[in-house]
Amino acid sequence: MEKLDQRIQLVASNEFSKMVDEWRRTQSDLPSRSEAIRRLVQRGLRYEKEHPMHMITAIIRPHKYDEVRAALLELGVEGITVSQVKGFGRQRGQTEIYRGAEYETVEVPKLRLEIAVDQNLLNQVVETVQKISSTGKIGDGKLFVHSLDEVVRIRTGERDQQALR
Ligand SMILES: Nc1ncnc2c1ncn2[C@@H]1O[C@H](COP(=O)(O)OP(=O)(O)OP(=O)(O)O)[C@@H](O)[C@H]1O
Ligand SMILES: [Mg+2]
Numbered sequence: 001m002e003k004l005d006q007r008i009q010l011v012a013s014n015e016f017s018k019m020v021d022e023w024r025r026t027q028s029d030l031p032s033r034s035e036a037i038r039r040l041v042q043r044g045l046r047y048e049k050e051h052p053m054h055m056i057t058a059i060i061r062p063h064k065y066d067e068v069r070a071a072l073l074e075l076g077v078e079g080i081t082v083s084q085v086k087g088f089g090r091q092r093g094q095t096e097i098y099r100g101a102e103y104e105t106v107e108v109p110k111l112r113l114e115i116a117v118d119q120n121l122l123n124q125v126v127e128t129v130q131k132i133s134s135t136g137k138i139g140d141g142k143l144f145v146h147s148l149d150e151v152v153r154i155r156t157g158e159r160d161q162q163a164l165r
Helices: 014-026 033-050 062-075 119-133 160-164
Strands: 053-060 081-087 108-118 141-147
Touching (some): 014 033, 053 062, 053 119, 053 160, 108 119, 108 160
Antiparallel strands (some): 053 108, 053 141, 081 108
């Protein structure tokens, strides 16, 4: 058995404790809170090791692009693919254009950003795009995060994380 002789202080919110307790109850051996947190951290670390790269697809309002782009460059993102797309969300594009018009589904112009990142940038990129792209009104867009299996830089043949730097 692993020797447990390091004390780590942890202050958490009520919500966090509840989440941990809920998970604990799904485990057949009902681990203590500390044991539950140890297991979850280990899982998280293993997950990150197995999924070190992600592709973020962001559907945003076109007028937000310049600000998002500047912020991503600032973070250290090494490339962005941007396409003009059209789509609709749960309001079916309606109220975004004409309020109260016919009940017809309308595709609204958006930009689709594709950003491949290494683990160390994932959270910051997702948070940055979300914050900057939000106006608080319906139709602000969506972010999709997929884990990425392989990347190749065509010129050099470099692969994976090497190809993302
Ligand atoms: N489930 C989805 N699958 C694929 N694309 C989507 C999906 N939901 C939204 N999109 C894309 O994102 C764009 C903006 O969606 P939108 O912001 O309206 O989403 P929403 O879920 O309706 O949220 P909100 O209630 O804030 O409007 C759409 O035009 C579409 O291109
Ligand atoms: Mg919508």
